[in-house]
Amino acid sequence: MTSPEGIVPTEAHVPFDMADAATAVVDAVGTVVGWTAATERLLGYPAAEVLNKPASMLLASPEDAAKVRNITDQCRDQGSWGGLVTLGHRSGHRVEAGVRVSGISGISEFCGRGCWLISAIDLSKIPSWALSGSLLEAFLVRSPIGMAVLSPDLRYVWMNDMLERYGGVPREQRLGRRMAESLPGLDTGALEAQMRQVLETGNPVVDYEYRGWTMADPYREHAYSTSFFRLDNTDGHPVGVCYMGMDVTDRWRARERLALLNEASAKIGSTLDVLRTAQELADFAVPRLADFVTVDLLESVLHGEEPVAPSQHTLPAFRRAGQASIHEGTPESIAALGDPVSISPSSPFASCFFSGEALLDPAMDVSVTAWTGDTPDPARARKVREFGMRSLMVTPIRARGTILGVASFVRSREPDPFEADDLLLAEELVARAALCVDNARRYTREHTTALALQRSLMPHNLPGSPVLEVASRYLPTVRDGVGGDWFDVIPLSGARVALAVGDVVGHGINAAASMGRLRTAVHTLADMDLPPEELLAHLDDLVIRLGEERVGEEDIAAALIGATFLYAIYDPVTRRCTMARAGHPAPALVAPDGEVTFPSLPAGPPLGLGSLPFESAELELREGSLIALYTDGLIETCDQDIDIGLARLSNALAQPGLPLEDLCSTVVDTLLTSPPSDDVALLLARTHSLSPGHVASWDLPTDPAVVASARSLAVRQLAEWGLDELTTTSELIVSELVTNAIRHGTGPIRLRLIRHDVLICEVADASNTSPRLRHARTTDEGGRGLFLVAQLTRRWGTRYTEGGKLIWAEQDLPAPA
Numbered sequence: 084m085t086s087p088e089g090i091v092p093t094e095a096h097v098p099f100d101m102a103d104a105a106t107a108v109v110d111a112v113g114t115v116v117g118w119t120a121a122t123e124r125l126l127g128y129p130a131a132e133v134l135n136k137p138a139s140m141l142l143a144s145p146e147d148a149a150k151v152r153n154i155t156d157q158c159r160d161q162g163s164w165g166g167l168v169t170l171g172h173r174s175g176h177r178v179e180a181g182v183r184v185s186g187i188s189g190i191s192e193f194c195g196r197g198c199w200l201i202s203a204i205d206l207s208k209i210p211s212w213a214l215s216g217s218l219l220e221a222f223l224v225r226s227p228i229g230m231a232v233l234s235p236d237l238r239y240v241w242m243n244d245m246l247e248r249y250g251g252v253p254r255e256q257r258l259g260r261r262m263a264e265s266l267p268g269l270d271t272g273a274l275e276a277q278m279r280q281v282l283e284t285g286n287p288v289v290d291y292e293y294r295g296w297t298m299a300d301p302y303r304e305h306a307y308s309t310s311f312f313r314l315d316n317t318d319g320h321p322v323g324v325c326y327m328g329m330d331v332t333d334r335w336r337a338r339e340r341l342a343l344l345n346e347a348s349a350k351i352g353s354t355l356d357v358l359r360t361a362q363e364l365a366d367f368a369v370p371r372l373a374d375f376v377t378v379d380l381l382e383s384v385l386h387g388e389e390p391v392a393p394s395q396h397t398l399p400a401f402r403r404a405g406q407a408s409i410h411e412g413t414p415e416s417i418a419a420l421g422d423p424v425s426i427s428p429s430s431p432f433a434s435c436f437f438s439g440e441a442l443l444d445p446a447m448d449v450s451v452t453a454w455t456g457d458t459p460d461p462a463r464a465r466k467v468r469e470f471g472m473r474s475l476m477v478t479p480i481r482a483r484g485t486i487l488g489v490a491s492f493v494r495s496r497e498p499d500p501f502e503a504d505d506l507l508l509a510e511e512l513v514a515r516a517a518l519c520v521d522n523a524r525r526y527t528r529e530h531t532t533a534l535a536l537q538r539s540l541m542p543h544n545l546p547g548s549p550v551l552e553v554a555s556r557y558l559p560t561v562r563d564g565v566g567g568d569w570f571d572v573i574p575l576s577g578a579r580v581a582l583a584v585g586d587v588v589g590h591g592i593n594a595a596a597s598m599g600r601l602r603t604a605v606h607t608l609a610d611m612d613l614p615p616e617e618l619l620a621h622l623d624d625l626v627i628r629l630g631e632e633r634v635g636e637e638d639i640a641a642a643l644i645g646a647t648f649l650y651a652i653y654d655p656v657t658r659r660c661t662m663a664r665a666g667h668p669a670p671a672l673v674a675p676d677g678e679v680t681f682p683s684l685p686a687g688p689p690l691g692l693g694s695l696p697f698e699s700a701e702l703e704l705r706e707g708s709l710i711a712l713y714t715d716g717l718i719e720t721c722d723q724d725i726d727i728g729l730a731r732l733s734n735a736l737a738q739p740g741l742p743l744e745d746l747c748s749t750v751v752d753t754l755l756t757s758p759p760s761d762d763v764a765l766l767l768a769r770t771h772s773l774s775p776g777h778v779a780s781w782d783l784p785t786d787p788a789v790v791a792s793a794r795s796l797a798v799r800q801l802a803e804w805g806l807d808e809l810t811t812t813s814e815l816i817v818s819e820l821v822t823n824a825i826r827h828g829t830g831p832i833r834l835r836l837i838r839h840d841v842l843i844c845e846v847a848d849a850s851n852t853s854p855r856l857r858h859a860r861t862t863d864e865g866g867r868g869l870f871l872v873a874q875l876t877r878r879w880g881t882r883y884t885e886g887g888k889l890i891w892a893e894q895d896l897p898a899p900a
Contacts, residue, residue: 104202108187109138111197113151125180125205127173138201143171143178154184158199162186170203179206229328232314235282235321237261237275249307249330251299268296278311278324285321287312292331303499306335340508343371347512352519355526357385358420361405364490364516369407372509373492375415375472378405379424379432380480380488380520387527390485398426398433401488409496415470417462427460429453435477436489441510444475445500474500478513482521490516533592534559536599545572549840550655551580552769554743556751558759560590560716566762567594567646568714569602573609576880576891578655578839581609582768584712585648586667590762597643600629601690605650612882615650615663619687619697622648623665626691644691649712653704655773656837660710663699665690668718671736672702673709679733710768711736716761717754728754743767773839780835785825793821793834797844804838808897812875813844816892819868820846823854823890841877841893849887 105125108117115138118130126141133140139148147169158164164184172178180203187198229246233239239258247254252265262271270293277288288311296302309328316322351363361378368376381390382400391399403418418424426432430453431442444450451467454460466472476492490513494501545553553572560566567587575581583605587598604625608618630644647667653660662670662682666689669681685698704710711732718728735753738746747767755763779800783789797817798810806813817834824832828848837843854869872879872892879892 104183104204106203107133107138107201109199109201111199113138113155115141116198122203125203126170126178132173141170143169158184158186167206168203180204181206227329230325232323232325233278234323237278237324240323246328249297249299249328251297251301266295266297268298268302269293270295274309278326281311281313282321282324285313285315292335294335305330305332307331308334336504340504340511343508344511344515347515351512351516352522355523357387357520357523357527358404360516360519360523361488362407362420363405364512365405365407368492368509368512370409372505372512373476374495374497375408375410375413375470375493376406377403377416377491378480378488379491380404381486382423384487384520384524387524387529387531390487392485398428398436401426404488410470415466415472415493415495417466425460427453427463430460430463431475431477432489432491435479436486439479439481439486441476441478441506443501443503443506444477445502447473447475450475471495476501476506476509478506478509480513480517480520482514482517485521487517487520487524529592533595536592536595539599541569542571546574548574548580550578550771550773551653552743552771554747554767556747556763556765558716558751558755558763560759560762566590567598568716568762568764569598570712570764570766571602571605572766572768573606575609575652576612576882576893577843577845577889578773578837580653580655580768582651582653582710582712582766583609583649584667584714584764584766585646586714586716586762586764587643587646597646601626601643601646601648605648610880612880614699615652615661616697616699618650619648619663619665619690623690623693623697627693630691644689646690647715648690651710651712653710653768653770655771656778657703658706658770658772659701659703660770661699661701663687663697665697668713668715671711671713671732672704673711673736673739675705675707675739677737677739679736681729681733704770706770706772707739708770709736709739710770711750712764712766712768714762714764716759716763717750717765720760743769773837777838778835780833783821783832783834785830785832787822787825790818790821790825793817796834797836800836806838806842806897809842809894812894813842816844816872816875816894817846819872820844820890820892823868824848824850827852827854828887838896841895843891843893845889845891847884847887847889851883851888853881853888854890 105122106117106119107115107122110116115133115136118128118133123129128141139145139151142148142151154164154166163186166182168180168182170178170180183202185200185202187200226243227245229243229249231239231242231246238261242254242257247257250257250265257265262269262274273293277291280286281288291309291311292306293309294304294306296304307328308331309326311324311326313321314323314325347367350367352360353363354360357380361380365376365378379401382402383389383391385402385404401424403416403420403422403424406413406416406420408415426436431444431450435442447467451464454464454467472493472495474494474497478490478492479486480488480490490509492501492505492509541557545555551572555570557568557570567585567589569585569587571581571583573581573583583602585598585601585605587594587601601622604622605618608621613621626643626646645666647665649662649664649667649670651660651662651670662684664684665687669684672680672682674680682700682702684700687697688694713732715725718732719725720728731754732750735750736746738749741749747765750765750767751763779796781793781796783793794814794817797813801807801810801813821832821834824846828850830849833845833847835843835845835847837845869879875894876892877895879890881888881890883889
């Protein structure tokens with residue numbers, strides 16, 4: 084027997100039409116006393132083989148005999164039984180049968196005592212129409228899906244229990260009426276339009292979704308999914324429309340949450356700014372989730388620093404980073420954006436921060452108690468009463484295992500309190516925003532570090548000189564705020580000045596660090612008084628070597644390799660400017676009359692490629708000429724060709740009467756009409772020459788006797804310049820340098836004095852042998868000349884020229900009286 088024990092059989096256990104069933108009669112002791120032809124067809128036994136024999140022989144398994152006794156007891160108590168039984172066919176196979184046992188009265192003459200009528204039907208041969216009407220009714224009425232039948236004029240004629248519960252209106256008040264009379268919170272017009280379409284076309288409508296409320300849960304929005312199909316009679320004519328619906332509010336809310344989170348991903352974290360990201364979170368949550376939202380971050384987070392680890396005793400400093408409200412101006416807030424936020428140690432805010440867990444206070448009773456208890460917060464308590472705040476959620480802003488702050492969500496106008504699903508949504512929103520906040524914090528830290536590094540590496544004050552006026556501008560890109568563009572002005576020997584401008588690939592801290600390395604290398608090479616093309620060759624070798632050392636550090640290597648650079652040396656004595664470039668834009672030259680030209684310099688490859696040699700070009704500049712060095716960010720934009728940029732630069736520079744600082748501002752304002760997408764560096768230099776009265780030179784023979792004459796020439800020239808205070812030291816310097824040239828060099832020898840912001844003494848000869856400073860022993864008769872020169876001068880050095888070498892020494896001019 085397959086009917087479970089302990090369950091009283093009902094008609095539902097035999098859900099079949101038994102009109103054509105096989106029947107048999109069994110007496111009170113279980114003997115078969117009646118057998119029909121239908122039963123013979125079902126089990127294969129003829130009447131002669133079963134009559135007057137125990138009915139247990141018909142069971143498929145002897146073990147079922149014990150269960151038969153339980154069924155017999157139930158039949159005596161209740162008068163009938165129904166269920167499923169496994170019977171044995173005469174041929175040996177099993178027959179799964181639906182069985183009904185009913186008591187028979189009034190036929191004692193047939194069997195002499197009480198008998199039972201047993202009806203059975205083969206389950207494997209039941210047609211679908213054999214389901215009993217009672218089962219169909221139970222299926223429809225008790226279905227977990229709401230069902231109703233409406234007449235062609237769309238009036239209710241039948242509905243099941245679930246639909247009655249969905250509507251919240253008794254069945255008897257809805258039958259015979261239209262939908263609008265009992266469902267005021269639904270768009271019944273749209274629903275009836277769907278049903279009319281089904282009645283007209285016969286095409287069913289499946290999974291039609293809509294939202295609204297019913298009297299079962301007044302004014303709380305639910306979502307429903309409904310399908311409609313037409314009911315036709317046997318002639319195919321429509322007699323009504325049936326609809327089946329179910330409450331899919333949970334599915335709708337899950338879908339809404341997913342859509343909300345997808346939208347949040349696009350709207351939160353649009354920039355790498357901590358405050359902007361916090362405000363985007365607040366703006367997004369109001370009014371979608373709450374009526375008032377605050378985002379409070381640790382003060383250290385706003386500065387880009389690592390967050391302070393939470394302590395169970397002390398709250399760190401918080402600042403209001405974002406807030407939004409359904410009321411204009413967020414009058415509910417007790418702090419303005421950027422202001423410090425005071426936190427009560429017993430408040431939900433503090434509990435959330437210390438525990439790291441989100442808190443839900445549906446009725447705000449816990450919060451109000453905390454703000455009015457032993458450690459009161461009267462300002463917050465007053466705002467709660469004033470704006471009718473009624474529900475609160477507090478969520479930690481956590482990213483990568485670290486708490487960055489706390490977000491608070493409040494409802495005041497929305498009547499429904501926050502629920503657990505709302506808290507899950509808030510946590511997911513805050514979790515996504517937290518990653519954006521932490522990314523912005525990390526960017527702020529790196530950007531601040533890179534900016535500090537760049538500022539420390541860039542020249543703070545360009546060295547002034549009577550022979551060169553300079554002005555400069557540096558504008559970092561808006562996107563990254565720091566990059567690898569740079570410029571420099573380097574004083575050289577002989578009153579000469581070097582101008583440098585470069586552009587390192589990329590942006591950020593790697594670009595700034597690479598720029599610093601190149602700038603330091605340029606200073607070192609410039610101090611060796613190398614001509615521009617040689618300096619670029621040495622710098623190219625250095626970049627190649629650094630790139631090889633940085634194997635596996637692609638960011639750093641990429642910033643160095645491909646950098647562009649331009650180096651120029653201006654000599655105020657000859658008014659000549661020698662330039663060389665490595666893939667950098669050519670400079671602009673502005674004549675005193677305002678004519679702008681771009682000299683044709685050999686381009687040279689960018690640094691680090693090592694493919695071609697570098698060449699220099701020498702130009703003679705008129706007094707008052709202007710040299711403009713710049714990076715490509717000034718003349719190139721994504722929507723502007725470089726030729727257009729050069730033309731605009733030419734027009735902006737063609738204003739010779741403007742002071743350099745004003746001209747710098749004019750150029751930047753003219754060419755950069757919007758925030759730059761790349762770094763911009765601009766260096767302007769106006770050249771001046773040294774008048775002949777500031778320079779004196781003499782050609783000397785290679786005769787040791789000429790040393791005395793050289794001293795006399797120098798003393799006489801110093802007297803003309805009014806520099807008698809420097810006579811003694813200058814005599815010694817001239818004597819030592821000329822003597823070295825005669826003794827260790829080759830002719831011709833040339834002595835030159837230059838009165839600049841320092842007094843410069845130069846002695847040139849045709850030898851390429853560089854002098855070497857050494858410490859003479861006490862017994863040595865010579866070898867102390869350069870040591871004395873080094874002690875008496877401001878600085879000294881050697882540089883090579885086309886005809887040999889030149890030794891120079893500088894002395895500070897005496898202070899004016």
